[in-house]
Amino acid sequence: MNLHHGAPALSVAGLRKAYGGTRAVDGIDLVVGPGEVVALLGPNGAGKSTTIDMIVGLVRPDAGQIAVFGASPREAVRSGVIGVMPQEGALLDDVTVGETVTLIASLHRTPPPVEEALRRAGVADLADRRAARLSGGQRQRVRFAMALVSGPDLLVLDEPTAAMDVTARREFWRSMHAFTGTGRTVLFSTHYLEEAEAYADRVVLMNAGRIVADGPVPAVMAEVSGRTVTAVVPGARAEDLGTLPGVTAVHVREGRAELRCVDSDLVVRELLARHPDARDVEVGALGLEDAFLRLTGTPAGAPAGTLTGAPIEAPAEETEAAR
Ligand SMILES: Nc1ncnc2c1ncn2[C@@H]1O[C@H](COP(=O)(O)OP(=O)(O)OP(=O)(O)O)[C@@H](O)[C@H]1O
Incomplete structure (x- = not known):
């Protein structure tokens, strides 16, 4: 595939998807430049997975356009320009790590060496181990190697560190850091605000199918926090x-x-x-x-209300200044 040089790594316009009466994604516009590392945040049901599934061509949008370096999601996946971490079921118990990643590599015409993907994902020393004998964190990193093996320019990861313990998460991000250091583009969803703060240049915060904040991490955090x-x-x-x-x-x-x-x-x-x-x-x-x-807007304790004008010495109570 010819990359459209100068095109954004990812361009999404007017994206919508409904399931029955649920507007999972309700009109999203997003442009990600080459080299950006973007965290997609939001509470459960915000629409993050649906957005990602549309970007990687797994779910068909009801409306809107998606371009990955100027190409359609399916083209981008087929050519290996976009790297996707497969679902947990992708690992077969009796197949070794090396064989698994080699199999995925064979689907691409000019994949980088399997060894490089294993090394980048931090699983080179596990190449001969069967999947059944991997820990949860190791399994996740093998799936990361599967996403890396086509040599993608854009990595799209849906909650890559879900179910990892703290140590596994740290190791995962060390591998990821080495990848982003090469100027590649990454979009990842996470429930961990700390991960967004530590590893992303930019945060896109979703709620109820919409983007409610988008900007560099320090700016959004300052505004939000x-x-x-x-x-x-x-x-x-x-x-x-x-x-x-x-x-x-x-x-x-x-x-x-x-x-x-x-x-x-x-x-x-x-x-x-x-x-x-x-x-x-x-x-x-x-x-x-x-x-x-x-x-x-998810319940966080104090409801928004009006000033009561109560003196400070009044019994404990909460008021909210009008904005
Ligand atoms: N295949 C589906 N069929 C019906 N409803 C769906 C389907 N996929 C998602 N939804 C609904 O769409 C909304 C958005 O879900 P989505 O999984 O995209 O959110 P999310 O932000 O990824 O949530 P989480 O953080 O819990 O993974 C939710 O209300 C969800 O129940």
Whole structure:
């Protein structure tokens, strides 16, 4: 296949797929440039797998276009330009790792040496081992070798580290890092925010079939996670604190005010300027998990509400500043 030089590694426009009344993917636009490492995040049922299955040609979209280096998904898979990690069932118990990867390599016209794929996936020393004797993490890395053996320019991985323990996950990402270091493009889905933060250049966050955030990891994380400034502010009302510049929400718990914001330095300066008797000021980061749940709208504790104007000394209660 002739790659369309200058074409994006992946271009998706107006992509939709419904199952009965469920809009699994509800109008997605996404362009991934060559060399980008993109994490697809989202809660269960967000539409990540359906999106990936359409990109790799396993599921037919109801509407929309997909191009992989300018070609259709099927062409791209057939020619080996796109590398896909097969499902768990792809490993046969009695077949060795080396034989499995060699078999996949034989499907491609000009595959790179099998040994190279085994080495890149970190399973070269397991080449003679039968699949039945592999650990969960090793099995996953063999499947990674199967995705690598065509020498793909775009790797698409649906939850590659699901069911791996921490050590296996670290080893997997070490192998992946070596691959992305060669300038290849990767799109992977994950439930682990930490993986997205550590290994992706860019995060695409999906919810209910749509993209709700898309950008470089630090930008999305800053927007999503934000910071909190907590303090005891005698006499102040939540609605007063909600007017401090950059404060997006005010919670009052046990006499302490918790102010959500992006720029905590600014908020601390303004808080002390307006309320010189504020004390026990603490700055912290929102947990990534908490932030993720907030952005996707999945229940994460405090419901969005309105200001009650309760004084700080009032009994513990939560309020949310109007945005
Ligand atoms: N083959 C199918 N038949 C019917 N409904 C489906 C099918 N595949 C997916 N769905 C539904 O489409 C929605 C999106 O599912 P999808 O698997 O794409 O989400 P996901 O983000 O990958 O979730 P998870 O993180 O749990 O894997 C869900 O409501 C799911 O139940």
